[in-house]
Amino acid sequence: MSQPLAERLRPRTLDEYIGQKHLVGQGAVLRKMIDSGRISSFILWGPPGVGKTTLAQIIANKLEVPFYTLSAVTSGVKDVRDVIEKASSSRFFSQQSPILFIDEIHRFSKSQQDSLLGAVERGVVTLIGATTENPSFEVIRPLLSRCQLYVLKSLEKDDLLELLHNAVERDNVLRERKVIFRETDAILRYSGGDARKLLNILELVVEADSDTPVEITDEKVMERLQQNPLAYDKEGEMHYDIISAFIKSIRGSDPDGALYWLARMVEGGEDPAFIARRLVISASEDIGLANPNALLLANAAFDAVMKIGWPEGRIPLAEATVYLATSPKSNSAYEGINSAIEMVRQTGNLPVPLHLRNAPTKLMKQLGYGKDYKYAHAYKGNFVKQQFLPDDLKDTRIWHAQENLSEQKLKERMIQLWGDRFKN
Known part of the structure; x- marks a missing residue:
């Protein structure tokens, strides 16, 4: 064979x-x-x-x-x-x-x-x-x-085209059939950057065609694959497409869409831990400070699924899915850490201000480590103004509150403590 x-x-x-x-x-x-x-x-x-x-x-x-x-x-x-x-x-x-x-x-x-x-x-x-x-x-x-x-990354269009060219040039079977590519959009799209899937589709289309030469068109590819084009493969492209649709439905505040894609994963045999992890990520990335309880509930759903398993595990996953989808949304923490990381990459290892440094030894204290640091709890309201960023960045803003009730309260508190610094 x-x-x-x-x-x-x-x-x-x-x-x-x-x-x-x-x-x-x-x-x-x-x-x-x-x-x-x-x-x-x-x-x-x-x-x-x-x-x-x-x-x-x-x-x-x-x-x-x-x-x-x-x-x-x-x-x-x-x-x-x-x-x-x-x-x-x-x-x-x-x-x-x-x-x-x-x-x-x-x-x-x-x-x-x-x-x-x-x-x-x-x-x-x-x-x-x-x-x-x-x-x-x-x-x-x-x-x-x-x-x-x-x-490793999914193969890009040029990689996939090179793979197709090599296949018809190097493989004896395909050479005999004289394969000609009239169109490649469909075969590239269905492959999803997966070399194995690309070659499997090519082989499937060639075997189904009795003509020589074999002409590959978008219509032929779609016709051959329509027998089962949306079969859920938890190790393949649909795995990533379905979870993407699931997360985007939550982000878009559509509980119906989110539950539908959750059901597709449950019926397809997806790993429940994978779904639960994505809920925890979504709670942090997409709901964030607009509803901090979302992270607690998503994490609780993860723990529950690990404890009770299938099939009952679908219930806490569904509860968390609906809660996240119907929650107000904010990515201010996500945007904040990304901005801070980019800032660090651009500015390098800026020195820690002396008053913020640790001073476990006598020499360090003599060098001024920790000097003039103000202990917040020693002041009224457990707050006192002082500099916490490196000198070169001391006036930089990183976190910006978004327009939701939870973060507007946080913003008001920051303005009350810091004044104009947090008004914009």
Whole structure:
């Protein structure tokens, strides 16, 4: 039986690899590490079909070291220990450690990740993990701290077009069928930046066409995919589209829309923890100070889902969804921290004013650390005016209240304390 097109076209070298120039282009961080012949453990985080597994295999081939692979879906602690034992016996002191590639590492339990830790610390294996989920949520901190994190991006239009061109030029089956692209909008749109999905769609359309040459048009692509074009794939494009629609419905204050997209995720088998995390983020980013209780309720819903599981977990998720969607909205905290980060990047490490510095030693006190600091609780109303920003930024405004009842009260308090500084 013939291999799928995506497998037949899997790149074998970095020169054949398409996309992720920020990591593997000439002079990029991962490319330099690979060219040096020595790599350290790292985790690849990105959406499906962007080349995480392929990149790991290319690295192993380039370094000519043993390559072991485990799937977090099917492997247990015993499998991890067996692979580590094999890696220990196959390593020579003069060479790079064997590579252990773990697909979907975010699905590994804490005990499975713990069983990896010692081998990674001792250099018995070089770990390459692949994940579609934020590693800071799913990977234990000790393991994460021993791995570099590289973020892979969805393939862009030029990458996808290059992939299509390579497919019809390099693949024997497609060459025989003489594939011609009359239109590419539909195939690019349906692929959603996923190389595997792009090639699967191409193969599907070519196999359904009895003509030679095969002409690829938008109409043919949509006709072939209409059998099940909106099937929910929690590892694919729809996963990201549905959660985007869900969050935008909450942000847009439409509880009906939000509940509909929540139902789509529940019925599609989405991970409830993923939904709950997004609610917590939305409560902070989109509702914010307009209703601070939103964050408390979203966090409580997260805890409840973790405790009671499915199917009842849908109820606290729905409660939080409706509450967030019907709450007043503000992103002033979100905008504030983004402004502050941008300011820090532009101004660098400005010195902390002397009166705000810590003074644990006699010398520091002699140097003026902490001198003239005014302890707010020693003053009427637990407040006294003093400078809290670096000298170069002392008159800068970062947080701006938005037009909602909650923040207008906060603004009034700031004007009462600071005067004109907070009027604009």
